[in-house]
Amino acid sequence: MSFNTALSGLRAANTDLAVTGNNIANASTTGFKESRAEFGDVYANSILGTGSRTPGSGVLVNSVAQQFGQGNVSITNNSLDLAVNGQGFFILSDQGSPLYSRAGNLQLDNQGFIVNSQSARLQGFAASPSGQILTGALTDLRIQTSDIAPSATTEVNLRFNVDSGNTIPAVAFDPNDPSSYNWSTAATIYDSLGNPHVLTSYYRLETSGATGNDWRVYTDLDSSGTANNLGLISFDTGGALTAPAPAVLNDSWTPTGGAAALNFTIDLTGSTQFGTDSTVNSLDQDGYAPGRLSGINIDDTGVIFARYTNGQALTLGQVALANFANPQGLAPVGNTAWAESFDSGQPVVGAPQSGSRGSIQAGALEDSNVDLSAQLVNLILAQRNYQANAKTIETNNATTQTIINLR
Secondary structure (H helix, E strand, O other), X not given: OHHHHHHHHHXXXXXXXXXXXXXXXXXXXXXXXXXXXXXEEEOOOEOOEOOOOOOOOEEEEEEEEEOOOOOOEEEOOOOOEEEEEOEOEEEEEEOOEEEEEOOOEOEEOOOOEEEOOOOOEEEEEEEOOOOOEEEEEEEEOEOOOOOEOOEOOOEEEEEEEEEOOOOOOOOOOOOOOHHHOOEEEEEEEEOOOOOEEEEEEEEEEEEEEOOEEEEEEEEEEOOOOOOEEEEEEEEOOOOEEXXXXXXXXXXXXXXXXXXOOEEEEEEOOOOEEEOOOOEEEEEEEOOEOOEOEEEEEEOOOOEEEEEXXXXXXXXXXXXXXXXXXXXHHOEEXXXXXXXXXXXXXXXXXXXXXXXXXXXXXXXXXXXXXXXXXXXXXXXXXXXXXXXXXXXXXXXXXXXXXXXXXXX
């Protein structure tokens, strides 16, 4: 019996050495979680229970428990490197089989999918064309690496002030004669092929009276020398725009180069007529040229933004995180990944910073949570335990040999 007791101690010490050695070997593995060998004593039970003088039958390895404490976060400045601050696991699809990991060293494959080094695809929530996150079913997250198509301008938003001290021009309007209008401004708009065009708008005081002033608005595209008459806009004696209501003018042009006709509105809401210089207060329009991917940004909630060379930014999706009732019950499958098991419970999936799930830190990686100093001490203790159990066997052997040698 004493031989078996010592042998169980050797096996337990050997397991402890293996666990400690594995921790030390993965001290620099991204997202690795250290393990701990847990032991239990063994007693032989009689029908009436264990006697008070039972010496025990050795030791068993009850479990090798992984410790899911937070590792240090190291900054990498790679936009596709992700770290989880707090609870939760990245969800990966390995040819349809879900895996869970804390290692966020990710990259793009040749189809634009976000993958790890084993080509497992990162899972998350898709985004609608308008940029709304579609929570619910998980999907493979993908970055649109191809050029985005151009979009023709459909709306120009222009807010300005015209000087109330202006007088009515003495000559008929001519876009080539600055004395025939009071003020002009220009904006870049885009046709259906993404070609930029300069839209110049002209403002000519038509009537001035005790009830307010009327201004006529003209436009010209690419300095063609011809102008569209868009009608009158009116301001009251307080300088507020009163007509048209709503303050929207319609304009249309046929650009050169084979593009479709440009039909757009000019929204003048908020424009004024005060006694100061004529100036533009704000200007934007919704058209854009073709664009190529220039950068990716992922915020704390896992929302993925893509920036393009044409100034556009698209919401492409959101990284999802999974949490478990018992993370220690997860089954390790290698490559710093785990699979769901009966002991872990089913995954609870949601957005970062929701529920008990942590936040995402982009441009960073979570280091291994192995305390190398503690592991080296454990290594010494495991070695000492192994030597002590070997000494027990040696002593039992000597005692047995003494009995055999009795005459």
